[in-house]
Amino acid sequence: MQELKAEGLTKTYGEKILLNNISFLIHEKDRIGLIGTNGTGKSTLLKILTGQDTSENKGSIQTSPDYKIAMLSQETIFPEDKDVLSAILAGDSPKIKLLKEYEKLLLDLEESPEDTQLQEKLLKLQEEMNAKDVWQLEAKVKGILTQLNIPLNKQKIKELSGGQKKRVALAQVLVEDFDLLLLDEPTNHLDIEAITWLENYLKNYQGSLLMVTHDRYFLDRVTNRIFELDQGNLLEIKGNYESYLLQKDALNESLSVKAQKDKQLYKQELSWMRAGVQARGTKQQARINRFNELEKTLKENQGQKEELSMDLATTRLGKKVLQLKDANYQIENKIILKDFNLLVQASDRLGIVGDNGVGKTTLLNILAGKLPLTSGIYDIGETVKLAFYTQELESIPEDKRMISYLQEIAEEVENKEGQKISVPEMLERFLFPRFMHGTLIAKLSGGEKRRLYLLKLLMSQPNVLFLDEPTNDLDIATLTVLEDYLKEFPGSVIAVSHDRYFLDKTVTKLLILKGQGNYEYYYGTISDYLLKEKEEKAPEKTSPVKKVLAEKPKEKVKLTYMEKKEWETIEEEIEKLENISQEIKEKMKTMGSDFLALEELQKDLETNEAHLEEKMNRWEYLSQFV
Numbered sequence: 001m002q003e004l005k006a007e008g009l010t011k012t013y014g015e016k017i018l019l020n021n022i023s024f025l026i027h028e029k030d031r032i033g034l035i036g037t038n039g040t041g042k043s044t045l046l047k048i049l050t051g052q053d054t055s056e057n058k059g060s061i062q063t064s065p066d067y068k069i070a071m072l073s074q075e076t077i078f079p080e081d082k083d084v085l086s087a088i089l090a091g092d093s094p095k096i097k098l099l100k101e102y103e104k105l106l107l108d109l110e111e112s113p114e115d116t117q118l119q120e121k122l123l124k125l126q127e128e129m130n131a132k133d134v135w136q137l138e139a140k141v142k143g144i145l146t147q148l149n150i151p152l153n154k155q156k157i158k159e160l161s162g163g164q165k166k167r168v169a170l171a172q173v174l175v176e177d178f179d180l181l182l183l184d185e186p187t188n189h190l191d192i193e194a195i196t197w198l199e200n201y202l203k204n205y206q207g208s209l210l211m212v213t214h215d216r217y218f219l220d221r222v223t224n225r226i227f228e229l230d231q232g233n234l235l236e237i238k239g240n241y242e243s244y245l246l247q248k249d250a251l252n253e254s255l256s257v258k259a260q261k262d263k264q265l266y267k268q269e270l271s272w273m274r275a276g277v278q279a280r281g282t283k284q285q286a287r288i289n290r291f292n293e294l295e296k297t298l299k300e301n302q303g304q305k306e307e308l309s310m311d312l313a314t315t316r317l318g319k320k321v322l323q324l325k326d327a328n329y330q331i332e333n334k335i336i337l338k339d340f341n342l343l344v345q346a347s348d349r350l351g352i353v354g355d356n357g358v359g360k361t362t363l364l365n366i367l368a369g370k371l372p373l374t375s376g377i378y379d380i381g382e383t384v385k386l387a388f389y390t391q392e393l394e395s396i397p398e399d400k401r402m403i404s405y406l407q408e409i410a411e412e413v414e415n416k417e418g419q420k421i422s423v424p425e426m427l428e429r430f431l432f433p434r435f436m437h438g439t440l441i442a443k444l445s446g447g448e449k450r451r452l453y454l455l456k457l458l459m460s461q462p463n464v465l466f467l468d469e470p471t472n473d474l475d476i477a478t479l480t481v482l483e484d485y486l487k488e489f490p491g492s493v494i495a496v497s498h499d500r501y502f503l504d505k506t507v508t509k510l511l512i513l514k515g516q517g518n519y520e521y522y523y524g525t526i527s528d529y530l531l532k533e534k535e536e537k538a539p540e541k542t543s544p545v546k547k548v549l550a551e552k553p554k555e556k557v558k559l560t561y562m563e564k565k566e567w568e569t570i571e572e573e574i575e576k577l578e579n580i581s582q583e584i585k586e587k588m589k590t591m592g593s594d595f596l597a598l599e600e601l602q603k604d605l606e607t608n609e610a611h612l613e614e615k616m617n618r619w620e621y622l623s624q625f626v
Contacts, residue, residue: 002028002067002179004049004208009059011044014443015435018044019055020232026180030208033219033241036229037431037475038447042212045229046071046182049210063179068094071182074446076169080158084150087157088141088172095134095176101125102134137175144171147197148190149356163189163356170198177206187215188472191355192498192530200590214471214479216241216501311488312421313414317346317463320381321492322367327376328517329359329366336362338517340376344464344492351503352496353526354513360496361391363513364466367494387462389454391469396449398442402427405441405452409459416488430455431477451478463491471499500526559625567622574619577612581605 004026011019018041026032034042047053049061050071063069070093078087089096105122112118129135145151148167157165166189173181187195195218202209202222210227213219219226219241226244228235237244322344329337336359344350344367352360365371368388369380396405403423412420421429427437430451441449450473457465465486471479479502486493486506497503503510503526510522510529522529559567584605 002064002208004067004069004180005062006049007060007062008057009045009048009055009061010057011041011048011053011055013041013044015439017232019048019059019229019234021057021059022232022234024227024234024236026208026210028179028208030210030225031202031223032208032210032225032227033223033244034210034212034227034229035219035244035476037477038451038473039445040229040231042229043074043184043445046073046184046210046212049180049182067180068178069180069182070173070176070178072170072173072184072186074184074188076165078157078165078168080156082157083154084145084157084160084168085141087168088145088175089137093176093178095132095137098125098129098132098134099137102129141171141175144174147201148194161357167194174201180208180210181205183209183211183213185212185214185472187213187218187498189356190498192353192500192526193355195498195500196530204590214474214476215499216476219244311415311417312458312461312485313416313418314461314463314489314491315385316383317385317491318381318383319346320379321345321348321384321464322381323377323379324367324373325377325379327366327378328374329362329371330374331362334359335517337366337373337376340517340519342367342511344494346492347490348492348494348509349486349507350492350494350509350511351507351526352494352511352513353498353503355515358513358515360513361468364388364468364494364496368466384464385460385462386464386466387457387460388466389457389468389470391472393449393453396441396453398440400441401438402432402441402444402452403437406456406459409456413459413461426455426459430481447473447475450474454478454482458485465489465491465493467493467495467497469496469498471497471502500530559622563622563625566618570615570619570622574612574615577608577615580608581612584608 006025007023009019009022011017016039034045036042044053048055048059050069052071055061079090082090089099102122102125105118105125109115109118109122145168148171150164150167150171157168160168170183170186170190173183186198190198195215199218199221209222211222221240223240224238226237226239226241228237228244228248237247239247322342324337324340324342327337327340327342329335329340352363354360362371366373366378368386369378372378406423406426410423412422413426415421424434424437428434432448432452441452444452454470454474470482474482483502483505493506495503495507507526508523510524510526512520512522512529514520522532584601587601
């Protein structure tokens with residue numbers, strides 16, 4: 001059994017303790033979600049496990065000599081002049097090394113075809129490649145690239161967008177089954193369809209997984225353990241994200257008032273998830289019952305002060321907010337908007353979704369007045385005070401301290417009741433502890449800078465808020481605070497996001513961009529929309545028997561005794577074979593990473609389909625004489 005044992009890992013960064021003598025064990029087949037607020041050391045821990053960083057003092061990591069680890073980092077560099085397929089196969093994983101060695105041996109043999117040592121070496125190498133199924137490597141890479149919506153042409157790495165490069169990096173680490181796969185925000189830059197595919201792929205991954213992700217549906221559906229990093233300490237919880245919330249809430253109940261903020265945070269999150277679970281009706285009844293029991297506790301605490309509340313006052317927003325009428329926008333030969341119409345009203349909650357590259361961010365920039373339309377009408381209300389959280393972080397002065405940066409907006413802000421809230425209090429409400437308030441911005445992690453930037457936008461007290469992929473760089477705790485803020489926000493919100501959980505929790509209307517100017521609106525949640533899409537795409541289960549029945553001749557010819565017996569059961573046999581084929585196809589959808597299993601299932605399907613065709617031909621023959 002392949003395992004990784006970490007003992008006494010310690011890491012500090014300036015005044016901040018990232019890892020405080022933590023120890024843990026990663027078992028075979030573990031699916032671990034690593035969570036914690038930005039800057040707590042999640043990415044650092046992944047780097048220590050791969051040897052890119054080191055633990056201080058006497059910390060150690062123990063594995064077997066042949067233990068293989070691969071990591072998807074947030075920053076990946078590829079040779080810019082290589083095409084996509086060559087860049088992926090240029091890695092140094094074991095199978096790729098074998099493939100390179102094989103190609104080199106072939107070249108050597110071309111020069112020395114009579115060299116018996118080379119011939120013998122090639123024979124042994126081929127046997128090893130057969131045993132490790134290296135021959136399917138290129139086909140597997142192409143399959144993964146197709147699922148991640150990466151073009152399979154000879155496009156160079158330098159021609160790809162940043163999001164496409166991230167997906168190429170993801171494909172590179174998925175090519176092989178490692179003993180431990182480390183993933184740092186794997187769902188960033190993936191559209192919803194690709195995230196769903198990745199969920200199924202990782203469920204069937206042959207090795208162990210340790211992943212940093214903000215995607216709570218992803219955590220809930222893939223993981224069986226949760227690691228939480230908080231002020232240097234590691235909390236381990238068995239189960240998925242739902243189990244984590246339940247156990248975290250129970251733990252906080254037993255802690256002192258010091259943990260009140262955390263307790264309220266997880267109660268808000270858990271309360272919403274409980275409602276979502278019941279609505280979806282996809283959980284076991286026992287788990288729903290546990291949520292029902294928790295409801296009593298939630299009601300008992302309704303009178304308590306929610307210390308994480310972000311109920312800031314906003315300026316008045318008139319009826320007229322934003323409108324695009326007969327709008328058109330085109331970049332070179334790419335159509336983004338075509339005869340597009342949108343009316344944004346006060347209190348609207350609109351989510352913009354669609355495949356990568358269809359123009360979601362471009363549309364937000366048009367709505368913000370940053371890009372002029374090719375043609376059409378753009379109208380914005382006079383009372384609109386807009387805050388735009390963009391994917392590209394604004395230039396933040398690195399030499400400023402956090403508190404000074406926010407004081408540029410205001411020394412204090414007001415909540416809805418007119419009470420004054422100071423900058424230090426706002427920082428605490430946004431999960432920055434007191435000891436950090438005087439920290440230079442240069443010392444913050446990338447995620448902490450994003451959180452500070454978002455807080456600055458909210459402190460400007462806008463009445464219209466644009467969010468462009470906010471979940472890409474914000475941790476779960478910050479997202480929960482933001483979601484709570486949006487729940488009480490009286491203005492209009494337009495969000496571009498691929499995060500199904502965030503969309504389910506914050507928007508009530510969807511704009512689905514389909515590319516080349518095509519679009520549709522949907523009133524409801526993203527989960528409801530995806531379910532509708534799935535049902536519409538599912539092929540109608542029409543029986544070939546009925547189809548043939550309508551076309552058969554009605555000649556009254558007597559069957560033999562044995563043919564009559566056969567006729568009595570043949571339709572039932574056909575239906576059974578159809579069901580078997582359907583079951584095999586459904587099973588194949590869940591075996592994305594197990595190509596050996598897929599090959600076996602494909603053989604089973606072909607055999608069953610041959611039997612089905614044989615029965616159908618026989619049915620057609622017998623039906624002529626009924």
